[in-house]
Every structure is written in C-alpha cells, then in structure tokens.
Amino acid sequence: MxxxxxxxxxxxxxxxxxxxxxxxxxxxxxxxxxxxxxxxxxxxxxxxxxxxxxxxxxxxxxxxxNTLERQALAKERQVGEVKGEAKLLKKMIISKYGDCPEWVQEKLNEADSEQLGAWGQKIFQASTLESLLL
CATH class of the missing domain: 1.10.8 (Helicase, Ruva Protein; domain 3)
Structure with a gap:
C-alpha cells in the first residue's frame, strides 16, 4: 500500500x-x-x-x-484491463490446447473480468476447450 x-x-x-x-x-x-x-x-x-x-x-x-471525463477514462482503463486478461487467457488456451478456434475467441471477446478469471483458474483442470468454456 x-x-x-x-x-x-x-x-x-x-x-x-x-x-x-x-x-x-x-x-x-x-x-x-x-x-x-x-x-x-x-x-x-x-x-x-x-x-x-x-x-x-x-x-x-x-x-x-470533469467528472464525466474522469469516468470515461476509468471505463477505458477497465476495458483495457479486460482485453489484457482475454489476451493472456487466449495465450494460455493456445499453449494448452494448441489452437484458439473462432467460437473461443468470440467467447473471450464477450466475457467480463470475472468470467475470464474463472476460466483462468479452471484451465488447469479442464481437459478440453468445451469443458473449460461451457
């Protein structure tokens, strides 16, 4: 701190x-x-x-x-963080499963930070992409 x-x-x-x-x-x-x-x-x-x-x-x-500009900046930062999380998870998926099909990329693009985090934790136990993301 x-x-x-x-x-x-x-x-x-x-x-x-x-x-x-x-x-x-x-x-x-x-x-x-x-x-x-x-x-x-x-x-x-x-x-x-x-x-x-x-x-x-x-x-x-x-x-x-102004407050609206500050809120917009915070939102942009949050969106950037989610995109970064999705990018990292995509790399993990490719590393583990060898490929990232279009349907997987769409799910990553639509997911929020909480969902991406849950998938990130689950990736070590999931044997298939389907069991990871469904």
Missing amino acids: KDGATRKDTKVALTRLLFERGYEREDIVRLFNIIDWMIQLPYGLEPIFSHEVDEIQEEKKMAYV
Missing part, C-alpha cells in the same frame, strides 16, 4: 504542477491523460486522488478533467 500511496502523491504533485504552469485547459487534459496512463493507482486510492485533484481545481479556480 505504501508504494500505491507514493504513486498517488506523485500523481497529485504532477497534476498540481499542470495548474501552476498556467497551461490551457486542453493542454492540461492532454498532459493529465499521459500522467494518468503512466501512473496507475490501486483501486482504493483512485477516489482519494480524485478528491485531492478536486481540491486543487477549487484552489486554482480551474476546471481540469
């Missing part, structure tokens, strides 16, 4: 600098997106980070990334 707290503090400090440098809103959003991509926070620290950034905005009387 200490590492996460350090990352949060660093991310807050960098965000504060964006405001203090006097950048235009578009530049702040663009640079914030880069910072947000580079410094990922543990799930529990995101609300704390958002609150601290809201305080900076209030203090500086500037709008940075």
Whole structure:
C-alpha cells in the first residue's frame, strides 16, 4: 500500500504542477491523460486522488478533467484491463490446447473480468476447450 500511496502523491504533485504552469485547459487534459496512463493507482486510492485533484481545481479556480471525463477514462482503463486478461487467457488456451478456434475467441471477446478469471483458474483442470468454456 505504501508504494500505491507514493504513486498517488506523485500523481497529485504532477497534476498540481499542470495548474501552476498556467497551461490551457486542453493542454492540461492532454498532459493529465499521459500522467494518468503512466501512473496507475490501486483501486482504493483512485477516489482519494480524485478528491485531492478536486481540491486543487477549487484552489486554482480551474476546471481540469470533469467528472464525466474522469469516468470515461476509468471505463477505458477497465476495458483495457479486460482485453489484457482475454489476451493472456487466449495465450494460455493456445499453449494448452494448441489452437484458439473462432467460437473461443468470440467467447473471450464477450466475457467480463470475472468470467475470464474463472476460466483462468479452471484451465488447469479442464481437459478440453468445451469443458473449460461451457
């Protein structure tokens, strides 16, 4: 948790600098997106980070990334994580079963994180793709 707290503090400090440098809103959003991509926070620290950034905005009387934009960024990050999980599971399937048929790829594309995790745990016991995914 200490590492996460350090990352949060660093991310807050960098965000504060964006405001203090006097950048235009578009530049702040663009640079914030880069910072947000580079410094990922543990799930529990995101609300704390958002609150601290809201305080900076209030203090500086500037709008940075509004709530809808923040929610969209969080959704994009979540979608990216699910795609990464599906990609890893596909590699595991190919490694174990030698192939990844189209119907399997479709199931992977449609699955959520919880389902992908369950399949990932089950792959070591499943003798066939059908028994894994059905």
